[in-house]
Amino acid sequence: MSRVPNILLLTIDALRCDRMSLHGYSRSTTPNLDRLATQSIVCDRNSSLAAFTQASFPTIMTSTRPLSYGGYDNGTLGRPATVLRACHDAGWHVTLLSSFKWITRFFGYGDGVDSEVHLFSPVNLMGMAFNRMKSSVMSRAAGALSEDEMLALVTPVMDDLFVQLDAYCVARKSQGEADHQDFGDTRLVRDGFDFHKVQSVVHRHRAAFAGDPRAYMRKHFATMPEAHGWLAEEWRYCRKWSRLAEEAAFRAGNALVGVVDKRAAILRANRLKPFVDGAALADRVIRLMRDRDRSKPFLICTHFLDTHLPYAPGRGSRWYKSARDYLRPLGYGDEIDISAAVTKRPRRPDLLPSWSAMYDAALRYVDEQIGRIVAALDEPENTIVVICGDHGEELGEHGNYSHYFRLHHHNTWVPLIFIRPGSQGMRVDGLTSLLDLAPTLAHLAGAPAIPGWEGAVVTSSEVAIRQTMVMETFYGGNCLFDHRPVYMAARDRRMKLIWKEAMDPDDRFGPMGNELYDLDADPLEQVNLYRPDHDALPVLERAVAGRLAEIPQFGRARLARAFPAFAKEMAP
Template sequence: MTRPNLLLLTIDCLRYDSCGFNGYDRPTTPNLDRLANTATIFDNAYATGPWTAESFPGIMSGRLSRDTAYYEQISWKAIPNDAPTLASWLHENDYNTMARVSNPHLSKYRNFDRGFDSFENLRINRLGEKFTADRAAGDSPSSKTKIIASLRSTMRHLKKYDIPLSHTMPVVAYRLNQLSGQWPTIAAEDVIGELITALDSTDQPFFAWAHLMDLHAPIHPERASEGGLLSSDSTIRQFVWDANRLVNEYEPHYRDMYDSTLRYIDQQIGQLIKWLKANNEWDNTIIIVTSDHGEALHDRGIYGHAAGRDKFEFESDRHYMYDELLHVPLLAKSTQDNPKRLNHLFSLGWLHELIADLLDITPVDMPLSTDRESHLNEGTDEIIQSDVISGESQTIAVRDDERKIITQKIDNGVLDLDAAKVYAPKFDRREQYPLEEEPSPKLVKAIEQINLQEKLPQLSGELSADTEELLEDLGYR
């Protein structure tokens, strides 16, 4: 048998507890559930950071934010120049490496293309030169202009459905304008289709990566409807539910949109599985499915993965380090039918070690590593480290099998251990009740190990106005 292929599927904003194979009681992931029946499932896998720019350097290059570079502003993390990546490592092992992604953070300007023989960011490609070239003032209407231009037609729709105008009106107006023009995310159907086209053209073992954005707000109404789990397919209704999400007003129907969109994503993954089977690649392909981070669904009174400043104790909208974001699903289907569930702690920053296990090749040297002989067997739990760095400060979360600590490095560079929150996740899975105890010396040492001592290196470049507007549409500020 030839060397196995490797397929990595990452799903933006996918919560651990939203997957059927992890016990969710709605039919959100039937294809992934069937895949999980032949896979190794990691019940305690955690992201290295709480949002895309912080977590993907961990997935692709085994790095915490402390070990990254940044592009244009410190919040936009990048893989440092010349750093090894999954793709560069596998390319050196004679794999044909390809990626089809759509999150604008995952660009070649931030080195996410490093090591790929073929790398395409569909979101950037569809914007063309506008994405990277500076835009002359007045070239395209501002968001405010778009909202005003759509108000009249939106009011007619709202009156038809007898919906209060309040905060919903401008949001619905803006979404309708986006729907008729350029929606911020690319459909999973398109990303998977482009990946299949790339796979069709290779005749050697491949490493293929696809990143799917459909769960990321704003959720496209047609994709939510295609999932079949909504009480109403009305586009206007969905935009009203989205408006409530934007102001952090509890909206039960938004969870329906999320779940139904996940079902749509699962359907597209099903098409990829069909292609692998039809082309005799299934038995010889290792598949890893995970997420860069989860999504807050009003767990602490907010939605998304960037808390409002008035909602988070550390006063930073990007430092949300609770497990609705950090706890992620992870399954690995090998070429052997050996299903099992593993309970030991696993960091996505160790993904390179898991891949070395699965492919039976020499591991690559990356900053995040363990002394484990194999991640495919239960063993002694390591300490999990996650961090996030913005212009305000660095926030750090560490955990072992018994405790989790969240703490912050304040502006003068001092770790604020007096403000640390200590949790017992085994007994308080939702992290609602901080313990009145001192952090253990072992976890304090783990915190001190990742304390940022110097400024991150900066990659040259500057975001265009179109890029900034697109990132704002996706909730990045």
């Protein structure tokens, strides 16, 4: 590339490599990425370092590990500058289409962003605060924290939330016309919020919390409320009356439909996806590229959520009418129940095949949107397109569904692809991770790397000689290092160790104890080979122990209990 390239950074939620035809899956789920691979750097052994978005995005954007800098609770706070900041400072115009709560300026990702557009519900901000407070509130309820300790932890989160909600309402009021143009058939618009009314509720709760935080928490957080409770319960009526009337009429009609056809009623009730539809998001990206200021190179960053539950392949509120258009090319027939994957878990065991098929169809739908975006490039040979997953997905392999925090291969083997139209493609067989995204993008684009980034360029000798890759997390919730067990994993080119300091009380599906798997012979990790004298353990345990030794909050005493021989070696 002779000129400064344009950049598209397209991340995809819950995208597991083993369901991509690009990485050998038998069904053609990614025909566009398959075709583009001949012009791409494709990392075949890439890992996310955690299994959920909140913990993965600091790695993607700042090339740092999830449990560094005090953990993932505060996004990019205190971490090195993001790749967005690096590109902005080097001359790019940076646009962030914030389709998900964790990837916004409210979580630190606005640094270096020239234009941010909020494409998520205000309820998502409340959910973000829930995630950051949940472990603290539950630890207080269990007696592990005093009320004062709990308040010290949750007060900054509550203060942030009220400020963020107010700023969000201001932004959404200014976005109105553009939102209707691209997202009129999505929940973003059709929820019909009156943001003046939403702000009034926020201001009232903010004043109540500031006046007496102890009484406020006792009233609203004696137990952790559901996502549809607390503020959201009041917001339900902060909508335009026309929208409330429309929804009431729809529900009455759908109840009658349910008498005749229960499956149709389920689909109609879930016609509006809880996230911005992928086709609408692609429309906005294409429009931004078309209407851009051509005096500067652009960087557009956004996050596709269609491979996140519920799996709803197809455009807009009539997605279920076209879902079979994505199932049939994959070899699935009319036996697939399209309504299977609109709930958190399969309703019945016999729906498992349909659940799995709908994930595949959702992946093909996302691939279609990527193909549309790349086809719309007016300067393809002067554009870098980065594709990655933030984490994988569980489809029942270990007793659960979605991606509940455990570090199994299906949750951590994710794509990392650098598409460079007109260039020669290559496959990277070394152990890469999402740590390597920012350094590689900066290298390809000619932007300076940021001091403190921990990853490497994926084509470098450093990656080629890597022997292990370490992953790290808590079982969701917030990073209470003193009160919660740490979950770790380490892999080499064949074997993978999953190590738990102890079982988290919330982990109701994970197997007890440590796990060891042969990824070549058993990629779905169904046969646990762990035994204390297994010859693969010394290298993998040393990798885990070495990483724990770098985390000051973990402490030497815990390290000595977990890995006494390693701790003894480190003793002064």
